[in-house]
Amino acid sequence: MTITACAFAGIAGAASSSYAMGYSSMIRDLNCTLFQATIGLSVYALGIGLAPLVTSSFSEEFGRSPFYIVSSLMFMLTEVMIALAPNIQTVIVGRFLGGVFSSTGSTLVAGTIADIWLPHQRGFPMSLYALGVVASMGLGPTIAGWIEANPSLGWRWIQWIHAIVSGVYFVSVLLFMTETRSTIILTRMARQVRKDTGNDRYCARAEENKPRLASMIAISCMRPMSLLLTEPTVQSFSLWVGFVWGVLYILIDSISGEFSGVYGFGVGETGTVFITITIGSLLGYLANVYQERLYRKYVHRKDQEARLYIACVASVALPTGMLIFAWTARPDIPWIVSMIGLTLFMASAFVLYQVVFVYLADCYGPYASSALAGQSICRNILATIFPLFTTQMFDRMTYKWANTLVALIAVAMIPIPYILFFYGSRIRQRSPVSKKILAIEALNQTASFGKS
Incomplete structure (x- = not known):
């Protein structure tokens, strides 16, 4: 399944x-x-x-x-x-x-x-x-x-x-x-x-005080936007992953033009360049396997922030990959070097994509689906917008300087995982949503203790 x-x-x-x-x-x-x-x-x-x-x-x-x-x-x-x-x-x-x-x-x-x-x-x-x-x-x-x-x-x-x-x-x-x-x-x-x-006394708990579908839709529309607009943790990760997802769509839209223009690749050959996304994803997956080990080792000391060790590394590797791609896509440099830059970018993007899901799920518990929906909105809206100005940007700035600009924006976002790694627990303590989650967890623990 x-x-x-x-x-x-x-x-x-x-x-x-x-x-x-x-x-x-x-x-x-x-x-x-x-x-x-x-x-x-x-x-x-x-x-x-x-x-x-x-x-x-x-x-x-x-x-x-x-x-x-x-x-x-x-x-x-x-x-x-x-x-x-x-x-x-x-x-x-x-x-x-x-x-x-x-x-x-x-x-x-x-x-x-x-x-x-x-x-x-x-x-x-x-x-x-x-x-x-x-x-x-x-x-x-x-x-x-x-x-x-x-x-x-x-x-x-x-x-x-x-x-x-x-x-x-x-x-x-x-x-x-x-x-x-x-x-x-x-x-x-x-x-x-x-x-x-024939006995109507039997019922599931979900059938008791069941909300109307209209109210459920209203909540599912409003709560993700509320978390996106009020929660610093959701905001920062949504902005980061949204930017990276938008850049990924820029690459999807521009790789063909760049490799055909710089290296004279045909359509089939430029399609093969996209295998860097798959290879980068596999490398990112292996990095997340190691991250799971770090999480089990340090979760008792760092709580949810134990999810962010590899994300801190990825935040540096991501703009590095973009800069390699930006400055090596030249006829006098072998095409494999540019593909290495793309692979490094994709490995970092995969790590970030995975971390967003598990970290927000850990931090927001019963509100995890809403937090993830909030980042999904931000991520996909930016993915919608970015390709619409890709052609104009590359025509006016050239591939090298346009990709350099994107890499510099990624450099400005490097502090995001570090701030959450060192100060994430303090940020959540000031959050009204996190206080509600802690109250729910305390109530559940009290109920479990009473049953035992």
Whole structure:
């Protein structure tokens, strides 16, 4: 079930980035501009960011399993819609809807893992989930580049391949995914007992004082924004990961142009450059394996901040990778050097992506889903905005200076994990949300002590 859930995250990640490899044939076939094609890349991230504000409440009401079934089916249909699109407007609408339905792969997976794994067991499956998201963003364009390079295939076949893979995944959901949310399972059991016995006294706790769906949607929309606007921990990490995610989308949009212009790479060869995202993700995954060891060793001393050791290293490695890429993408320097810079950047980005999930989940406990939804909004909105000015920025500043500017902004963000590492507990002590969480934990401990 974990692999099936994480596979959806991988399919969604591949679809987000492989689309950009079909720009040339799309512009030719649909008679559109590069900017119009880029909008399709941006609105996908917008759909991923906005949809969970509403859908998370429906998953609490109706369970996770129906969402996997409906989302995977509808995602497959959006890929078919894009593949058959007669104009760029249909492509843009299809991409937005694809982002909406693929958001299940980026939001419910963490909840599914939390349902079926104990807290001390979640490190590996969460790393598998993050690896599925980020690594597939490199693997997708690698394959799509060679599809685009074939004159008889082009951008439509990139979408058809996604539709076929999504169809296979939909069948796997029907075969392997069952309901994992405990409140839904207990409610169904209580209904069955009432039906079998005819006694209405049997009920699940989730059925008592059950809030209306409208109020649940209102809370799921308002609470993430409230945490994003009021909690320094959520703000800082959201800004950091949002910036990095936006830069990743810039790279997705610009790598082809840079490597073809500087090194004369063809479409298939530039697609292969995206394998650096996958390699960097694997290196980041290994770094997180070591981080888990550090966490178990120092958690009693540092509490949640024991999650941040590797993040502090990644904050320095990330702009270093960007500067290597910016200053070595020249005809007189071998292309492998630039790819090393990209790999270092992606390894650092993967570490950050993973740390955001586990650190905010540890810090915000019962409010973790809202905190993560808040950072997701910030992350995907920036991913929506950044590609829209990529072409203009590189045309006016050149690739070297534009990437240098991005690296310098990343340098300014280096202190974020260090501040949280040394002062995170003090910052949380001043937070009204953290005080509520501590009160809930104290109440739970008192109840457990009373039962014992």
